[in-house]
Amino acid sequence: MKRLTVLIHQQHSFHQITLHQACNAQGVFDVRLCDDLRAIPERFEAGRAPDLLMLDQRMPARAGKALLERLGGTRRTPALLFVGQPDSACQDFAHLARQQGLWVVGELDWPLSANGLRMALQRLDGIARPLPLHSRPVAVEYAR
Secondary structure (H helix, E strand, O other), rough: HHHHHHEEEEOOHHHHHHHHHHHHHOOOOOOOOOOOHHHHHHHHHOOOOEEEEEEEOOHHHHHHHHHHHHHOOOOOEEEEEEEOOOOOOOOOOHHHHHHHOOOOEEEOOOOOOOOOOOHHHHHHHHHOOOOOOOOOOOOOOOOH
């Protein structure tokens, strides 16, 4: 399986922690956090660009739009995964990203769905990821 690199930006630190743990549970361990939206493009230039950028749908409108515009102009743009509900239809960042030709692998709501995250990661790396053990259906036979 391809080793994925993920960069997470969420408005609330507990959402960042939840997403970080959810990625680890899916077998993705190269996960970094970023508190400042403006620093995200600079992180691409400073080192290896992430494969996936997880963004908050409720990030500030002006900063979110500026980030998407800047991502559209970068040499290697990561896939995008938006988490949460947009504040309004005019601030639907997933929709805006698609309009700019950016690759949006998914949109997830809170509470976070482990299966939804798995499917987004599967679209990203093109490899079927097995379900975590606690999510697999179990066939139980009863003794007669």
